[in-house]
Amino acid sequence: MAELIAKTPCEGLLPLTVGGVSLTEENPGVMTVVAPFRGREAALAQAMRAAHGVAFPAPNRSAVRAGARAIWFGRGQALLVGPEPDPSLAEHAALTDQSDAWALVRIEGERVEDVLARLVPVDLRVRLFKRGHTARTLIGHMAGSVTRVGPRAFQLIVFRSMAATLVHEVRTAMEAIAARGVLEG
Amino acid sequence: MRIPCPICGERDRREFYYKGAAVALDRPGPDAGEAAWDAYVYLRENPAGRTRELWYHEGGCGAWLVVTRDTVSHEIFGAELAGEADV
Ligand SMILES: [Zn+2]
Numbered sequence: 501m502a503e504l505i506a507k508t509p510c511e512g513l514l515p516l517t518v519g520g521v522s523l524t525e526e527n528p529g530v531m532t533v534v535a536p537f538r539g540r541e542a543a544l545a546q547a548m549r550a551a552h553g554v555a556f557p558a559p560n561r562s563a564v565r566a567g568a569r570a571i572w573f574g575r576g577q578a579l580l581v582g583p584e585p586d587p588s589l590a591e592h593a594a595l596t597d598q599s600d601a602w603a604l605v606r607i608e609g610e611r612v613e614d615v616l617a618r619l620v621p622v623d624l625r626v627r628l629f630k631r632g633h634t635a636r637t638l639i640g641h642m643a644g645s646v647t648r649v650g651p652r653a654f655q656l657i658v659f660r661s662m663a664a665t666l667v668h669e670v671r672t673a674m675e676a677i678a679a680r681g682v683l684e685g
Numbered sequence: 686m687r688i689p690c691p692i693c694g695e696r697d698r699r700e701f702y703y704k705g706a707a708v709a710l711d712r713p714g715p716d717a718g719e720a721a722w723d724a725y726v727y728l729r730e731n732p733a734g735r736t737r738e739l740w741y742h743e744g745g746c747g748a749w750l751v752v753t754r755d756t757v758s759h760e761i762f763g764a765e766l767a768g769e770a771d772v
Pocket of ligand 1: 690691692693694742745746747748
């Protein structure tokens, strides 16, 4: 029988560093979309807290605990990243395994906000968009998810099929910011 | 132009897909007759001024919204979830 070779979404494309900003792929393991049934939001939040240590996040928020990250992922949806979802969650929510559906990257560096300002129509400055804040928004022309994971670090998520476009768009923005840095310096 | 999504907050117009006048919320009954259905499916006003429209937060949370907007000034007066909007 043929042995299939697993490839990550950004294989051969990353890592990449331009002008002090780095772009690296994250391979977080299992990704599950959790969509609470009507009226079961509170019970789901409790089950998630008990099983994974993170509650169902409010809109525009995410939470992380011991390898489990819960990212608000749209109306009535969160993305549970890391662990296999506990079976108790299925009582209160529809669970969809989307582990192979998304490309996750981490972008980090001194001028990361300047880079993302070229791509994302949301104000990501730390004064307004703090660690753990997240947005479903556009990254270039792609619908995606943007989460601040550190003082100068963000996680970006787009459809796996758009991984190469994501890397291209971010690289172009990184190069433009790096070039401005040279001119200003 | 910025639209205040009730879920995401105020967002750039680029994140939204425009559907048109919010007539879809006012679907006639099955027995309403040909004239009512003709108006519902085909006939649209072309208002200059305040109007209610359906927008889809495609590049955001995925909610359908009813946005009240002035077609002349592009002023946005507000937005509500289509599922909770008055017809
Ligand atoms: Zn929204």
